Structures are given as structure tokens and as C-alpha cells.
Amino acid sequence: xxxxxLVDIQNDFxxxxxxxxxxxxxxxxxxxxxxxxxxxxxxxxxxHPENHASFAGNHxxxxxxxxxxxxxxxxxxxxxxxxxxxxGAAFSSDLNTDAVAAIFRKxxxxxxxxxxxxxxxxKTQHTGLEAYLKSMKVTEVYVCGLxxxxxxxxxxxxxxxxxxxxxxxxxxxxxxSKDVYNNAILDLKxxxxxxxxxADI
Ligand code: VGL
Ligand code: ZN
Numbered sequence: 471x472x473x474x475x476l477v478d479i480q481n482d483f484x485x486x487x488x489x490x491x492x493x494x495x496x497x498x499x500x501x502x503x504x505x506x507x508x509x510x511x512x513x514x515x516x517x518h519p520e521n522h523a524s525f526a527g528n529h530x531x532x533x534x535x536x537x538x539x540x541x542x543x544x545x546x547x548x549x550x551x552x553x554x555x556x557x558g559a560a561f562s563s564d565l566n567t568d569a570v571a572a573i574f575r576k577x578x579x580x581x582x583x584x585x586x587x588x589x590x591x592x593k594t595q596h597t598g599l600e601a602y603l604k605s606m607k608v609t610e611v612y613v614c615g616l617x618x619x620x621x622x623x624x625x626x627x628x629x630x631x632x633x634x635x636x637x638x639x640x641x642x643x644x645x646x647s648k649d650v651y652n653n654a655i656l657d658l659k660x661x662x663x664x665x666x667x668x669a670d671i
Pocket of ligand 1 (some may be wrong): 585620
């Protein structure tokens with residue numbers, strides 16, 4: 471069984487949002503088109519409390535994009551984004567979610583960030599996505615969504631490490647930082663993730 475994961479296609483990551491990914495909206499019609507090629511479609515949703523430790527505004531004398539230490543790991547400080555229940559946290563109204571079988575929310579623990587749709591950045595709290603996909607007999611996982619260099623990257627890496635044959639679809643994602651993206655793609659290739667475009671599905 472082949473699953474497509476729609477990673478964080480939420481208003482705050484789109485133009486006009488608080489953590490807008492440049493041209494993030496360009497992926498949506500293609501994401502809508504490819505969904506019919508999969509047996510299962512699931513989505514992840516970044517879903518933070520207002521007091522989340524990844525928000526620069528929750529630290530004294532820190533700026534957006536500063537890097538701090540959080541639980542012994544580098545943590546980029548972000549603008550406030552995807553606060554639970556807000557318009558920014560909602561999926562884009564242009565995204566077709568009719569085929570989405572389940573939604574996995576992440577980033578609810580204020581003390582730890584969660585880029586991957588599978589677990590938090592400390593690898594302690596599971597979202598339930600792994601168990602869900604395995605219960606549905608999924609063996610192949612395709613990833614798309616936002617942002618290419620953070621949540622889509624970590625979701626692909628975890629999927630491959632969890633034993634799924636993993637595909638990263640480059641034209642259905644957009645990055646925050648080109649340098650971070652280039653390193654992410656190299657790392658995914660080294661881990662055995664297949665990098666492809668939607669035309670190759
Ligand atoms: C994301 C930064 C912070 C993402 C989420 O969805 O890529 N990036 N939270
Ligand atoms: Zn976030």
C-alpha cells in the first residue's frame with residue numbers, strides 16, 4: 471500500500487502567514503492532483519500552544535531565527551505560528567482534504583518542537599502515524615508539503631528509518647532556506663530516500 475503524507479499545508483506557512491514559505495501556495499494544485507495516485511492520504515498539522523518554546527517571542531532578548539539550546543539540541547526560534555485553533559493553523563482552504571483519512575497533530579508539548587510527522591524532536595513522543603500506517607499495511611510513503619527543509623525533510627528521514635520505502639516529491643514542496651534544503655536533500659539521499667518529481671509517481 472502506498473501512502474501520501476501532506477505535511478503542514480497550513481495558512482501560516484503560506485504567503486500572508488506568520489512563517490510564510492516563499493511560493494508555498496504554488497504546490498497546492500499539484501498536491502490536489504496527485505492524491506488520486508495513492509491508496510491512503512494522511513495529513514500532519516503543526517499545532518502549538520501559545521507559550522511554545524520554539525517561538526522567539528517567548529524568550530527574553532531573542533530574535534526570530536536565532537538558534538538556542540533546548541533539551542540539549544539546537545532550536546531555531548520561529549515567529550509565532552500555527553497556534554491551536556487559529557486561522558494560521560488551519561489547512562489552506564485551497565487544499566482538497568476530502569481524501570484525507572487521518573490528521574496527525576504535532577508540537578503540542580510546549581517544551582519540545584516537533585518537525586517530523588512521526589515523533590517530536592527528542593524522539594520520545596509518537597504522533598501515532600507510524601502505528602497507523604503499519605496497521606494499514608503501508609510499505610511505501612511519499613511526502614509533500616511545507617516546509618521542504620524542516621518538516622517535510624524530517625518526516626521523510628523518519629519514514630525511511632522506520633522501514634518504509636520513502637519518496638520525497640520535490641515539486642510539491644518549497645523551502646525556507648536554500649542552504650538548509652540542499653543539505654537536507656543530500657542527507658536524504660545518503661539515507662536511501664528516493665528524490666523524485668510528481669511526474670515520476
Ligand atoms: C515547520 C518550522 C517550525 C514546518 C514547523 O512545518 O516545516 N517549520 N514549525
Ligand atoms: Zn512549528
